[in-house]
Amino acid sequence: MDKNEIAVILNEIGAILDLLGENRFKVIAYQNAARTLENLQEDLGQLIQQERLGEIRGFGPHIQEKVVALYKTGKLRYYDELKKSIPVGLIDLLRIPSLGPKKVRMLWTDLQVESVEDLKDRCEKGLVAKLGGFGEKTQEKILEGIGNLATYRGYFFWIEAWNSAQPILELLKKSPLVDKAEVGGSVRRKKEVIRDIDLLCSTEKPEAVMKLFIGSPGVQKVINHGETKSSVMLGSGIQCDLRCVNKDQYPFALTYFTGSKEHNIVLRQRAIDRGLKLNEYGLFPVKGAPQKSLKCNEEEELYRKLGLHYIEPEMREDTGEIAAAETGALPHLVAWKDIRGTFHCHTTASDGADTLEAMGEAARKLGWEYLGIADHSKSSVIANGLDEKRLLAQIKQIGELNQRWKGQNFRLFAGSEVDVMINGSLDFPDEILAQLECVVASVHSGLGGDEAKNTARVIKAISNPCVTILGHPTGRLLLSREGMKLDMNAVLEAAAETKTVVELNCTPSRMDLDWRHWKSATRAGVLCAINPDAHATAELEQVRMGVGIARKGWLTPATILNTRKLAEVEKFLRAPKSKRILGKP
């Protein structure tokens, strides 16, 4: 069993223990262990073999024993026994807003609810409202929650949240009542998928701002409405929360509401270690009479007072950033202004919406120096993939356009998004690929397969001296399809070895390679290309979010090909693959 499958089981164990009314810190211990596994960079098998599992924080003897059993046998008696103790359908009930472990347990013991269907039935019969601690309103809320389970998938791509948040944020910023307003939470941290939008503002008149907020355009329903905190449901189906604080509290609240929860817990612990108490309103001395908060004008000052260098929001996931901030070892993250061009773009020749020329002009408008064209190859029939003849014609056309832009510090690179066949060979013969400047090799079909087979397939493809970039390495589609099972460490090592660039595909539903892998990719010496996989001129903008994901992966300009100047990229692509320099040239 792999680490992600084990993480799912640990999470489930946590949920069941929670429902059984176990000590909540025991529950948290399992949830933390699951999260640690999901983010684990090192190979789990190796850690187990070298008996180093205990070195991981939060992995005590009991959890170690369970992880090892699951890894080696895929079975765990403790888990099987636990599953017998409650109906499995109860876990689903925890996804309904207003229902936590205590209430779910009551529904089960008092009303024999064992599934969402059962719960709907009991609500419709009015039985839930009669239960102690419940009431009419709770029953209504539950019914509504059940309806939403079906309507909304509960998670959204980052860009959907960003677009939903903008009109409200603009309204708040324009209001004379509001001093400052910002989006916090996972949207600010640039998580690839988000659950809700957290807005924060500084004001002296919170109640008036709350009224403004709940009446904002796009608000479909008011969920909560308090003096300093309100929640609404937007037309997009995304829940949006707003918190109001005053000017002095703002930096503390911004840090608090940016999270992540795990990052905050570490910050609070650091405060305690220094005889302080940290919350969303300030940083307070604990000893003696109640005192005023220490003053901080910016988040930077707050971090400094906790003995840390400033940590960019994207890095606040408790995956090593605190230790790095202690010693000043944080990387200087890539920014949008560092980007000088991109690769992997489609045109009307295959399944794109805009012409070669329009794509080039759009890239120039962004101030870029180059754009790599990579239309589909012939096997991608549905995407109108190019055959050899059409590809050669496109190369010629690109040459003509480059003549027109000569001397203007801009050019197109001729390329192809060539399909990787099931055996790892490519959709075009080498003599055709050799005529291209930038070849993106992507797997589009046969994503099932077992890990060893998939890994061999990808490694064979990138070992081809004509392949410049490995496109969307896993082929995952966020919120709908798992990616290929791959031995990622082996793929990344092979990429570094063969001098193949690895793509960070920033289509909102892909964000592939995942940010969690980039730290180890960089360690292996891999060079990244942030590519939009644009099928229209407007989609070139996807690189903005790609930069956000790159920042989550701790990437610096030196580790990204498309921060290089045109002349440097030309030199890189012209050189024989084995002679290319992946590190800073």
Place this chain on the structure above:
DNA sequence: GCCGTTTTCGGCCCGACTGTTTTCAGTCG
């Protein structure tokens, strides 16, 4: 269930809001 140079036992981040209660538990982030 995990953790520890103030601790091997007794902690484990902290506050707003709701709905149900007559002062607070549960949920949420």
